[in-house]
Amino acid sequence: MNDQPLIQIRNLSKSYGSKLVLKNLTLDIFPGQVIGYIGPNGAGKSTTVKILTGLIPDFNGEVIVDGINMSQDPLEIKKLIGYVPENAEIYDVLTPMEYLDFIGKLYNMEEAVLHDRAKKLLTAFGLGDNIDSRMDTFSKGMKQKVLLISGIIHNPKIIVLDEPLSGLDANAVIMIKELIVKLKQEGKTIFYCSHVMDVVEKVSDRILLINKGEIIADGSFESLKQDHADTLEQIFAKLTGREITGTEADAIINSFD
Numbered sequence: 075m076n077d078q079p080l081i082q083i084r085n086l087s088k089s090y091g092s093k094l095v096l097k098n099l100t101l102d103i104f105p106g107q108v109i110g111y112i113g114p115n116g117a118g119k120s121t122t123v124k125i126l127t128g129l130i131p132d133f134n135g136e137v138i139v140d141g142i143n144m145s146q147d148p149l150e151i152k153k154l155i156g157y158v159p160e161n162a163e164i165y166d167v168l169t170p171m172e173y174l175d176f177i178g179k180l181y182n183m184e185e186a187v188l189h190d191r192a193k194k195l196l197t198a199f200g201l202g203d204n205i206d207s208r209m210d211t212f213s214k215g216m217k218q219k220v221l222l223i224s225g226i227i228h229n230p231k232i233i234v235l236d237e238p239l240s241g242l243d244a245n246a247v248i249m250i251k252e253l254i255v256k257l258k259q260e261g262k263t264i265f266y267c268s269h270v271m272d273v274v275e276k277v278s279d280r281i282l283l284i285n286k287g288e289i290i291a292d293g294s295f296e297s298l299k300q301d302h303a304d305t306l307e308q309i310f311a312k313l314t315g316r317e318i319t320g321t322e323a324d325a326i327i328n329s330f331d
């Protein structure tokens with residue numbers, strides 16, 4: 075593995091008003107790593123991702139991507155990153171080809187390359203018959219696939235996926251797992267946020283667990299397992315202070331009494 079980090083995060087803090095949601099995060103991410111970024115709801119995952127992708131410009135600390143300082147040249151960094159946001163809105167009056175054409179042009183892609191690649195990717199994702207259909211008739215999973223394609227169409231060095239499995243069926247989930255492995259083989263660096271522990275466990279070579287704005291575990295699944303417990307779900311519950319006892323589910327059911 076290359077010794078030079080591709081992403082350097084130094085003393086990163088972020089507040090919304092008086093609420094501190096990221097507390098002095100320091101991280102080095104190396105080329106070719108698949109990072110599984112996990113944590114409870116509200117832990118600060120999306121905030122980290124939005125800073126990393128240049129969407130939140132006001133933060134304290136330093137973010138350097140491929141030698142470029144985020145505070146100085148966020149546009150240059152955006153070219154290096156493909157981002158698939160959580161719960162993204164898609165312009166569904168467009169067809170997938172029109173949408174990808176729009177996205178590709180934002181990245182200044184050459185038209186012939188863009189159309190050829192869009193067609194190949196849509197076909198590979200099982201949407202070959204829907205290339206020119208308006209997306210307002212698409213299922214949630216079909217739209218999610220188009221979003222995923224829009225995140226990789228410009229062949230970025232770094233791919234940031236924020237809960238990319240939402241709405242995908244079991245076959246598509248398998249396909250995404252395989253895709254992450256293949257993208258890694260291509261040398262891509264992947265930052266993958268998810269609540270789906272078994273997928274994170276399988277695809278990540280490094281897992282970061284964030285809780286209340288702080289990284290509380292950082293290592294391969296094997297090393298976390300040795301230190302803590304058997305499954306990533308158990309490690310997650312143990313380190314975020316919630317043992318799985320069923321009391322919360324009981325409280326919900328009991329509220330109907």
Ligand SMILES: Nc1ncnc2c1ncn2[C@@H]1O[C@H](COP(=O)(O)OP(=O)(O)OP(=O)(O)O)[C@@H](O)[C@H]1O
Pocket residue numbers: 090095113114115116117118119120121122
């Ligand atoms: N725009 C905002 N204004 C104010 N508070 C915000 C804003 N965005 C996020 N927060 C707060 O910051 C904290 C971290 O939110 P964030 O979305 O980063 O969490 P997350 O780990 O991605 O959660 P989830 O798993 O639920 O998506 C939460 O307490 C949230 O309420």
